Amino acid sequence: MTKERTPTEAAAQPSAAPPGHARTIVHIDKRSAKRIVWYGDGFMHERLPVGTRVIYPPQPLKGLPDPDRAIRQALVRPEGGDPLHARLRPGMRVTIALDDISVPLPQMVRPDARERVLGILIPLLHDHGVDDIHLIVATCFHRRMTPGEIRRMVGERVYKEFWPDRLYNHDGEDRANMVSLGKTRHGEEVTINRRAAESDLVIYVNINLVPMDGGHKSVGVGLCGYRTLQAHHTPQAILDSDSYMDPDHSELHHSVNRIGKVVDQQLPVFHIETALNNRMYGETLSFLGKNEDTFTDLDRAKFAATQATLSRLSPALRREFLQRVPSPYEVIGVHAGTTEACHAPILDACFRQYAVDVRGQADILIMGIPFISPYNVNSTLNPLLVQVLALGYLHNLYRGRPLLKKGGTLIVCHPLHDDFNAEHHPSYVEFFHRLLPETRDSFELQKHYEERFATDPGYIAMYRKGYAYHGVHPFYMWYWGENGRKHVGRVIAAGCQQPYVAERMGWEWSSTLTEALDMARESHGRDPEITMLHFPPLGLCDVSA
């Protein structure tokens, strides 16, 4: 991935990692402070056993001093291929596809990185006589974004110019507006949005929040339909991924890359990829990213005030409060050009931000589960999403080997309420209450039920004309926990308030974290290696033996 950098790219590079990287791992001793553990839309404040290893995310890298300049330079000096302006001609048909609301998490302080890019890109297109422009939010099978959400993402000017006729959500079930581009050499069907397929140029604007994002996944997944998703959104693809946050070792990505190459062979695609730092918290909540041993009095006061405020709010208001506080993410990298050439340096930037060197796996891993995932922005983190965060995303945030030993015990801190948003996640309700009591076996679920949910007219109507995730989406959430599920010996939901919820997912439960640790010790003896993952903000563990 290393290559000589042009002066333009050098200007777009973040500063070197600060010394904070060296303090990403802390071992608990007798004098250590209590640790703050995310617990849904609240926190646990726990004294961990002496010897527990706590892994913090790296400190945020410094943002680019002038992101707009970096964007302009990326367009002029792309990675692979001609500059954007050289590809433009008057009267051409251009489709701009955008990542949806699933990134970043939570939403970033305005201007969103996509708004910045569009603010430069669209005038450039107009200057070159390109006026046939459509903007498509590449939702794939995620829920449609609301007009208000889109307006916030693209900014007022773009919204006023394009909404709703030329700025809209992708619809993977609109048969008339999906076209086949053929099959990969592995027989994977490639179907994508017709407007994109029939454009003279497709420009994809992304935010690479985690290393799983971007590259061929942008167009190949973001604008596709069910038959294409069936190629890789499978339990087997996830089982064969080690991990899916490490694209070189991810079967999911191998399949997506094959599909993306078919797209690139048939369509002129120009990517504009951005990477953000992990400055998830602003000044008010910045203590959540710090080592508790280094807390100042002000940090302690802020934590006490936050806890007091949250405890006085109803669950709905707590969610609202937490989700409405935007994150002051900063752009640390912008690259443009052909799919793979432009994605490589962005992946580098991601890993530079997130990677933590960790020596040795854990017998017991403690994870605090926060209020948000890619699939519940402005919504509820239901039990299936807790599951995908724990056994899917956070389990897979590694390179080398999983942070937890094979057969180890995962302690998930979350109250686990039987609480689903009926408008956003209607098929999740049925999946959880009707299918999981039948079987938790992903392959059985795939074989017997997936197609039925995927083709259900009611769920399709809600996806297309409401604000629901596609009917098949809960299956993907379950599959995405598959390699975690097969790797982990026991999952204990600490602080679980509705035990049947944990039991339905095959998990054990306990009232407190201390009780969960006692239960875990039954499997691992008196002196297990205990690790706590102090995420988010996000980090990724490079785990060695």
Place this chain on the structure above:
Amino acid sequence: MPGSRDGLLEAGRVGAGHAPTFFDFDGTLADTNLVHVYAFYARHCGRLSSVAGRLANLAVLAPTFHLLDAYHRVDFARALFGLYRGMSRDRLERLSEDLYAQVIEPRLMTYTAAFLETAREHGPLVLVTGAPDFSVAPFVRRFGFEGAIATRLEFRDGMATGRMLEPVVFGSNKGRLIREYAAARGWDLEEARAYADSASDQAMLGVVGRAGVVNPTTRLARIARDYGWQILRLE
């Protein structure tokens, strides 16, 4: 696999093209009601004096209809259909295309065509409505419904008497009529779907294997949750 005797696995194997879908009409597929339909016919019933009389009558009775509708839907329908008395079958049928173009089509929900298109891939579509059969005939034809279970008016010598023929297509009758319709065709209702928007359609929703309520009231949404029906929030 444990639990498969409960039928869930069997249901999962149902192939496309074998599952009929029953749709309610007013409020589910179109933002219309029985008054819209009658008002159109009243405006086009012939002589100017007759038009004026019928519309004035409708205006006077509107508050009563509103109360009746809230109190008892069948009584409301009986009272409203009584106003059709004296209209010719020929005129009602001939005007149905204009009714569709002027009243129904502009009021179709934005999701209707897409919803029906997807449902049709699973099997035949059947409309179940308290609206008069002639009023929904163009809609049924245009959207490829296999048939309709709709209210029929009584005619004598080609003129409406103002009475409905039994059975009336409201409330619990909808469930019974769907069962009879399916039995006559050898359909298994466990495989069937039904969608409606009103609490008065519970019987219709209760006889099929898979039901959904469209943009329900709070009360109907609560009922739907109790029965495990889908709750469709659509724009």
